[in-house]
Amino acid sequence: MYVAVKGGERAIENAHRLLAHERRGHRTVPEISLVQIAEQLALAVDRVMTEGSLYDRELAALAIKQARGDMIEAIFLLRAFRATLPRFGVSVPLDTGKMQVRRRISAAFKDLPGGQVLGPTFDYTHRLLNFDLEDQSSVPPPSTSEAQDSAMPRVSDLLAADDLIEASPQADAGTPVGDLTREPLSFPAERDLRLQNLARGDEGFLLALGYSTQRGYGRTHPFAGEIRLGEVEIDFFAEDAGFAVPLGRITLTECQMINQFHGSAAVPPRFTRGYGLGFGHCERKAMSMALVDRSLRARELGEEVKAPAQDEEFVMSHSDNVQATGFVEHLKLPHYVDFQSELGLVRMMRAEFQAAQSGEPLAEAAE
C-alpha cells in the first residue's frame, strides 16, 4: 500500500517508452522527416528558432518532431541545448537596410523608394479550407523577376532625414550589449535587455499585450511604418584576422512601428519608434514585439505608467514561456508535506470554529 503511492524508476521508464510510442504514431504511417518539417512547417520552425534563441533550422525541426508539435516544448528543447554551447563572441550589428528583401510593406506610405513588395503572405487570402491539400497537391511555380540592385531604404530612415521621427539609437562601441542569458536581469532594465527579453518572449503573450495597448490600456497610436522579410549577412569581427569576416546569411523579419509623441518642453513633437525583430518569417511576433517595445519606453519618454504593457517588471518577468510553463506545470509535482501541514491547520481551525459555535472555550479546541 505504502509503496503504491510513491513513484518509481520503472514507472518513469515505462512512461517515457509510452511517450516515444505515441510520438511515433501508427507504425503504418510513414515517419515524418526533419527535412519535411523544415520545408513544410517552416513557420513553426521559425517560431521555435526565434523563441528558442538559436538559429538552426535542422535542430529546430528535430525539436518539433521530438516535442510532437508542442511548440513550447520544442522551444524548451532548443533552449536547453543552446545553454550548453560555448560563446565565441558577439557579431557586428546587423544592417537590415542591406537586407535582400523578399517582402516589404509600409502602411504609412502608399509608395516609397523600392516599392511595396507583398511576397509570400497569408494577407488577402480567403481563409477557406483548401481541400486540394488533403492529397498531394501540384503547386505551380511562382512567378519571378530579376533581383533589384537598387537599395531599399528603411521607412524610418526616410522620416529621420527630416527629423520627423527620433533617430535610431546608435550602438556605443564602449558599452557592450547586455545579455540576459549571461547576466541576471535587474530592474529598471535598459532597452537592449528589454528587446532581448521580448525577442525570446512568448508570441501569444506579446500578441495579447500589444493588442491591449490598441484597446486603450496604454495607447501608443501605432502605424506599421515598415515590415520587411529577407536575408541579411552576419559579420563577425575576428580578433586573429583583425577584420570582420562574414559568417553567413540568416532570414529575419523586422518591424518598425511609428508612434505618436507630443513632445515635451525639451523635445519637439516627433514620431517615436517601436522595434520588433525575429528569426525567419514571424510577422505577428515582430509586430507585437514592436508594440510592446514602444509601450515599455513609457518611463524613458516621460509617459505615465498605468497599463500592464507599460510595466517592464510585469512584462519581462512573465514573457518567457519556458519559465512560465515550467512553473505552472510544476504544480503536478507532489506537494504532500506542504498539503499535510495545511490539512493540519484547516483541521485545527475547524475545531476552533466548531468550539466557538458551541460556546466552548477556545484554548481547549486547539490540537
Place this chain on the structure above:
Amino acid sequence: MNAPVYNFAYLDEQTKRMIRRAILKAVAIPGYQVPFASREMPMPFGWGTGGVQVTASILGPDDILKVIDQGADDTTNAVSIRKFFAVTAGVRTTTSTNEATVIQTRHRIPEAPLREDQILVYQVPIPEPLRFLEPRETETRRMHALADYGLMHVKLYEDIAVHGHIATTYAYPVKVDDRYVMDPSPTPKFDNPKMSDCAALQLFGAGREKRIYAIPPFTKVVSLDFEDHPFERYRHDGECTLCGADDSFLDEVITDDRGGRMFVCSDTDFCEKRRGDAA
C-alpha cells in the same frame, strides 16, 4: 548535425565558475539572495533547476549524492534528478542520509542530524519571502537593503488578529544571522528549527527566479514570531504506522474510501533505518 558533448555534471566549466562565485558571495552574506545567470536546464523551470545547477557546480567525482522530494528518495522527480547526475556526472548515489556528502532536497530537511562534511541543497520556487506581500522586485530589494521587515510582521500580526495564531504552515519566514529575512523554501515549519546552528552548509538555488542564497554552518536561524505568540512546530500528533516514530514529520496516506488513513514518516530513509534497527 551538431552532436552535443556534455561536460562533467552537465554544465560547462564557465557556468560552474559563475555559479560558484554566486555561492561564495551567498555564504559570505548569510540569507542574502545573490542574483546569478541561471541557465536553461534539461528539466523544466519549477522542477528543481536551481538546486540542480547548484549541485552540478559543487559536485566532485568523489561525492556521494542523495536526492529527496517530500522527504522520500523514490518520488518521481527525485528519481529523475538522481538519474540525471548518475548519467552526467557518474557519481555514486545513495538513499542513506548518513552516507551522502551532497543532499539535494525539495520541501524537506532530513530527520537525521547533518554533519560538517555534508552540504544540503534546497530547490527553491520563490526565493523572495516578501513576494506575496510586495510583488515588485525593485521594492523587495529595497526593503531587504534597509532591513525594512515591518510588512512581514504586520502580516503575521494580522494572522493572529484574524485566526488567533500565525496561519503559515510551510515556507515559514526566518531571520538569518540577525540580518536577512529568508524564505526556507516550502519546507513545513516543522523543519525550521533544524536550519539553525546546523553543522552542514545549506545552499538554496532558485533557477527560474535566478537567485542563490545560503546558510553557512553553525549560523543562527530564527523563525519569526512574537513574544506572546512564540513560533510553534507543527506535527501530526501520532506515531508512524510503519516504524513507530513519534518525533518525525508524518505523511497522511488514505487507505480506502471509508475514511481509513494512516500516518507514515515522510523521510523514507529515516523510517527504513528505524525498521532495520528494530528487526
